Every structure is written in structure tokens, then in C-alpha cells.
Amino acid sequence: MNQNLSPETAVIVEFLAQCLLFDELSPEDLENCARNTKVSYFPVKHRFQPDKDGEGLYVLRSGVVDIFDGRGTLLQRVEEGEGFRLKGSRDGSEDSVLRVVEDCLVYRLPEEFYQYLCGHHRQFDRFFEVQASLRLRRAEDHPDAATLLMQPVRDWMSTTLLQVDPQSSIQVVAQQMSDKRVSSALVVESEKLVGIVTDRDLRSRCVAPGLSGALPIHHVMTADPSTVSPAQSLFDCVVMMTRYGIHHLPVAEDGCALGIVTASDISLAREEDPVFFVQRLSRQSDIAGLSLQQKRLPRLFQHWANTGIPANHISHLSNMVSETVTRRLIELAIQKLGPAPVEFCWLSFGSQARGEQLLGGDQDNGLLIADNASDEDMQWFSQLADFVCDGLDACGYIYCPGDVMAKTTEWRQTLSSWMRIVDRWMENPTPDAVMRVSIFFDLRAIWGPDQLARKLQKHMLGHTQRNSIFLAALARNVLQTSPPLGILRRFVVERNGEYRDQLNLKKRGALPVIELVRLRALANGIGAVSTVDRLRELGARKVMVSSDVESLQDAFALISRLRIDLQAKQLAAGEEVNNYCDPRMLSKLSKVNLRDAFKIVHDAQASIRLSYLQGLD
Numbered sequence: 001m002n003q004n005l006s007p008e009t010a011v012i013v014e015f016l017a018q019c020l021l022f023d024e025l026s027p028e029d030l031e032n033c034a035r036n037t038k039v040s041y042f043p044v045k046h047r048f049q050p051d052k053d054g055e056g057l058y059v060l061r062s063g064v065v066d067i068f069d070g071r072g073t074l075l076q077r078v079e080e081g082e083g084f085r086l087k088g089s090r091d092g093s094e095d096s097v098l099r100v101v102e103d104c105l106v107y108r109l110p111e112e113f114y115q116y117l118c119g120h121h122r123q124f125d126r127f128f129e130v131q132a133s134l135r136l137r138r139a140e141d142h143p144d145a146a147t148l149l150m151q152p153v154r155d156w157m158s159t160t161l162l163q164v165d166p167q168s169s170i171q172v173v174a175q176q177m178s179d180k181r182v183s184s185a186l187v188v189e190s191e192k193l194v195g196i197v198t199d200r201d202l203r204s205r206c207v208a209p210g211l212s213g214a215l216p217i218h219h220v221m222t223a224d225p226s227t228v229s230p231a232q233s234l235f236d237c238v239v240m241m242t243r244y245g246i247h248h249l250p251v252a253e254d255g256c257a258l259g260i261v262t263a264s265d266i267s268l269a270r271e272e273d274p275v276f277f278v279q280r281l282s283r284q285s286d287i288a289g290l291s292l293q294q295k296r297l298p299r300l301f302q303h304w305a306n307t308g309i310p311a312n313h314i315s316h317l318s319n320m321v322s323e324t325v326t327r328r329l330i331e332l333a334i335q336k337l338g339p340a341p342v343e344f345c346w347l348s349f350g351s352q353a354r355g356e357q358l359l360g361g362d363q364d365n366g367l368l369i370a371d372n373a374s375d376e377d378m379q380w381f382s383q384l385a386d387f388v389c390d391g392l393d394a395c396g397y398i399y400c401p402g403d404v405m406a407k408t409t410e411w412r413q414t415l416s417s418w419m420r421i422v423d424r425w426m427e428n429p430t431p432d433a434v435m436r437v438s439i440f441f442d443l444r445a446i447w448g449p450d451q452l453a454r455k456l457q458k459h460m461l462g463h464t465q466r467n468s469i470f471l472a473a474l475a476r477n478v479l480q481t482s483p484p485l486g487i488l489r490r491f492v493v494e495r496n497g498e499y500r501d502q503l504n505l506k507k508r509g510a511l512p513v514i515e516l517v518r519l520r521a522l523a524n525g526i527g528a529v530s531t532v533d534r535l536r537e538l539g540a541r542k543v544m545v546s547s548d549v550e551s552l553q554d555a556f557a558l559i560s561r562l563r564i565d566l567q568a569k570q571l572a573a574g575e576e577v578n579n580y581c582d583p584r585m586l587s588k589l590s591k592v593n594l595r596d597a598f599k600i601v602h603d604a605q606a607s608i609r610l611s612y613l614q615g616l617d
Contacts (some may be wrong), residue, residue, distance in 0.1 A: 063104030
């Protein structure tokens with residue numbers, strides 16, 4: 001640390017260096033942040049207002065701030081070391097209410113300096129925009145379950161209860177607690193809850209003062225304990241536990257015990273909040289830590305599915321996790337290898353690039369490197385790619401069977417080289433070339449300067465609109481996979497093998513939609529990458545009529561929802577995640593809806609044949 005810093009500035013530097021995102025900054029940038037930091041104190045109940053408190057990035061040195069939507073629903077809790085951005089009403093932030101719930105000492109980086117940080121360190125802008133968009137989606141789509149802490153207690157309470165009589169001896173109750181491996185017992189008389197005794201009660205009220213274990217348990221219990229109802233939220237539990245300094249809270253209705261919530265239940269709930277989960281990922285210091293944290297993703301995915309979050313939001317959340325893992329691996333690689341010799345972009349392809357990633361997928365990625373890279377520089381990028389791809393595999397994103405990965409030389413190229421390769425693919429659209437360029441058109445940079453990726457994408461789109469031969473080849477590829485719907489609207493299932501009598505919701509359901517929408521987007525020079533965004537743009541440009549756009553959106557959403565529900569059930573059953581669905585296991589309504597979705601996709605494919613293959617076959 002610079003010895004010339006004032007003591008006040010040095011304290012800020014030391015604190016920020018331990019905070020998320022700031023811990024990635026160089027010592028010089030940290031010192032610059034500290035010099036631009038304004039220190040303020042805000043008491044309980046203070047409501048933040050940009051015009052009075054100042055716009056910018058707020059980092060809590062101490063205290064707690066809650067963020068609510070306009071209806072008063074808690075969207076996010078911000079604690080020590082965490083931050084939030086306060087913007088003016090021109091950005092629409094008046095819909096959010098930020099209120100101090102514990103006295104706060106705050107470090108504020110003014111808006112101008114925050115924008116400077118965003119311009120030089122893209123992770124700041126991305127992180128806080130993701131937080132804001134998550135809060136918005138929660139508020140719009142799930143006002144009664146904005147965060148995991150707003151879930152009803154009934155979803156988290158333990159119903160495996162030890163209930164004892166008030167006259168049972170202390171020794172007997174202690175033995176029962178030990179045998180059942182529980183940390184509390186509920187004291188019940190005439191089926192009504194009259195008390196609770198915990199491990200701590202036995203230590204402090206019995207063992208420490210030397211009471212006889214033969215005494216009745218009512219001598220050491222907490223009588224008339226505080227309770228919550230099953231319909232109250234976990235947040236209500238947090239408030240009550242904090243207020244009374246307790247770690248066990250009975251759940252009761254009409255005086256009868258139904259369950260119990262513990263402090264560990266609350267901790268588990270918070271760890272499954274997606275923003276908190278991503279924060280934990282971004283703080284891991286090695287691949288082993290990332291891999292261990294990723295083992296919690298299946299449970300988190302199950303929660304998203306079971307609480308009814310829309311399919312496109314679940315895929316965005318899954319993407320947010322995989323991108324965070326990838327970025328953290330790149331950061332760890334740079335720490336190991338040293339700074340990159342030239343500018344580069346880490347590219348994602350396929351479902352990750354489209355923001356449609358679920359569980360069980362492999363990795364599809366590449367490296368886009370600035371043209372001034374030397375042969376020696378390319379060796380550095382080879383080591384980077386090996387480290388990141390190996391790390392992704394360790395974190396559950398398995399190696400691509402087709403070697404579409406940056407660790408293979410073919411998918412690790414300079415900008416000029418990528419342009420020449422794409423030219424060759426499109427000028428000679430063999431089946432292999434069409435497959436590869438189809439992968440490449442679903443492209444997004446998740447690390448590095450966006451302008452490199454934009455140059456490549458612009459070059460590719462410049463080819464598509466005027467290349468009827470390539471579009472025809474792409475159309476043939478689109479029509480190779482049709483929805484599994486046969487005569488009389490019967491499902492066409494696998495006839496043999498491991499997945500006999502099942503159908504692949506990804507390959508035969510989602511993929512045909514993705515491919516036909518991609519084709520229409522490329523034919524019209526649309527740069528959007530996600531399927532939903534491409535459909536919206538096709539509708540906005542009047543390339544497709546609004547009814548067709550809405551029908552395909554609905555079909556894609558339904559198929560995605562069924563894939564998500566399928567994977568959640570597979571996880572719950574301890575099975576390996578895949579996309580194969582036995583239609584006999586679907587409800588009658590789901591079968592009808594799925595048939596309708598497949599019919600919509602079938603009709604859209606017929607339109608592709610008329611538009612791009614008429615007169616060529």
C-alpha cells in the first residue's frame with residue numbers, strides 16, 4: 001500500500017480490498033476509489049433518496065439496508081461489505097424503496113466516478129445491472145415471493161418433531177433429544193404447545209447451576225414461546241429471532257405445534273438466493289472451491305422450478321451462474337499466468353450465448369484474440385484455454401463431445417483468422433460447415449472488450465442476407481429435425497435403446513424452434529442472439545406477423561417449462577439430468593398443450609421450406 005496515503009484513506013482501501021468486485025482491482029485503482037469515496041452515516045428508518053443523498057455506488061461499512069418494491073415487498077437485503085447503486089428518477093428507481101434497518105456507515109462513490117469504474121472495469125456495470133434486473137423480475141413476476149426469505153414458513157419448517165410432556169424428567173428429554181439427533185423439544189400439554197427446551201437451555205439452566213436431571217422438564221423450558229404461523233415468511237422468522245435472540249422458533253396454528261424453524265434453516269434459505277449464490281461463486285479462490293459451491297446448484301434449480309419462476313427467467317439465472325464460473329476461472333487463470341499479452345474475448349456459443357442454458361449441458365466456447373498477437377502470445381492463450389476449460393469440466397460443465405472449445409486450436413483464433421474461417425464456411429456450405437457456422441452465429445462475449453465480438457458478428461451478418469445458397473443450406477439443416485408428432489397428433493417416441501418410449505424435448509422440441517428462428521433472423525440481418533429477442537425483432541420489423549411470433553413464443557416457453565419441470569423431477573429422484581420425457585407421465589392438459597406446441601413448430605418449418613427452398617429442391 002502507498003505509504004503516502006492518509007490514515008483515513010488507508011482504512012477505506014483496506015476495507016474495499018475485501019469487498020466483492022473491488023477485490024479484483026489493482027492497488028492503484030483501489031487508492032483512486034478511496035480518494036473519491038464520501039463517508040456518511042445514516043440512522044435506522046432513513047430512506048435513501050438520490051436527490052438528497054447523492055447518486056452513485058453505496059458500499060456498507062456497517063449496518064443493513066433493505067430494498068423494497070413499490071408494494072412494500074422485500075426484494076433484497078444489503079449487509080456489510082455489500083453494495084447497491086442509487087440512481088435518479090430518470091432511471092425509474094423511484095419504484096424501489098431503500099430503507100436503513102440497522103444504523104449504517106456508508107462509503108459512497110459518486111455517480112461520475114462509478115461511471116468511470118464501469119468504463120474501465122466492466123464487471124461493475126454488469127454486476128449491479130444484474131442485481132437490478134433480478135429485483136425487477138422478482139417484483140413483476142412474484143410479488144408474494146420476491147426472495148427466498150419471503151417464502152412461507154411451511155416450505156422450510158421441519159415436521160420431524162420431538163414432543164414431550166411437561167412432567168417428563170430433564171434426563172429423559174435430554175436422552176430423547178440425543179437419540180433423535182435434534183437440538184430442541186416441544187413441550188405439549190393437552191395437544192397445546194406450552195413450552196420449548198433447547199440444547200442451550202439444558203446447558204445454561206440445568207447443567208451450569210447443577211440441577212438434578214430428575215426434575216420435570218418444565219423447570220428449564222421456555223414457557224409460552226414465541227411462534228409463527230405456517231403462512232408467515234422466513235423473513236418474519238429472521239425478525240423474530242433477531243429481536244429475541246433465539247435460534248429455534250416453533251410453527252403453530254390454533255395453539256398446536258406443526259413444525260419448527262431453526263437459524264440453520266434461515267442460513268440455508270439465504271445461501272440459495274441466486275444473487276447470494278453468485279456472490280459466493282465470484283469469491284472462490286480456486287477450482288476446488290468453485291466445484292464445491294457448484295454442487296449446490298441442483299437444489300437451487302429445483303427451487304426455481306418448484307416455485308413457478310417463468311422458464312426464460314430460470315434459464316437466465318442458470319446462465320448467470322455458468323457465466324460467473326467462467327469469468328472467475330478466467331480471473332484465476334490470469335492470476336496464475338500473468339496479464340494477457342493482447343486484448344481478447346472469451347466467447348460463449350449455443351445455449352449459453354442465447355441465455356437459454358439449463359442443466360446437463362456441455363461447454364461450447366472459443367477465444368477471439370486481437371490481430372496483433374504473436375506466436376508467443378498464442379501460447380499464453382493456449383494455457384488460458386486449458387485452465388478455463390478444465391475448470392469448467394471440474395465444475396460440471398463437461399467437455400464438448402464435438403471439441404467446440406477454446407482449448408482446441410480450431411476454436412482459438414485471431415479476429416482476422418476467424419473472419420477468413422467464417423468466409424470459407426459460408427462460401428462452401430457443406431453439412432459440416434453449416435453445423436459449425438450455425439454454432440458460431442449464436443455467439444456472445446462474456447469476457448473482454450465487446451467491440452472485438454461486435455466486429456466479428458457484423459462481418460458474419462454482412463454475408464447472410466445476400467447469400468441465398470448458404471441460407472438454403474441452413475434451411476435444409478433446420479428441416480432435418482422435426483417435432484415428434486405423427487398421424488392423428490400422436491407423439492413419436494424412441495422405439496428402442498435406453499430411452500425407449502420417450503421423446504427428447506430438447507432435440508425434437510426446443511431445437512427446431514431455435515434453428516428456424518435463427519435462420520429468419522440471419523436472413524434479415526438481425527443481430528439479436530436469444531430466441532425470444534430474435535422473435536421480438538422479427539415481429540417489430542414485420543418480417544413475421546404478430547400472431548405467428550406470439551405462437552412460437554408460447555410454444556418455446558411451454559417446451560422450456562416442461563424441460564425444466566422434467567429436470568427438477570429427475571433431480572428430486574436422484575437421477576441423472578437429461579431431456580427425455582415419457583409422454584405417458586404428463587398430465588392430460590400438458591399432453592394437449594405439447595401437441596399444440598409441436599403443431600405450431602411443424603407449421604413454422606413448413607413456412608421455412610416455402611421461403612428458402614422453393615425452386616431449389
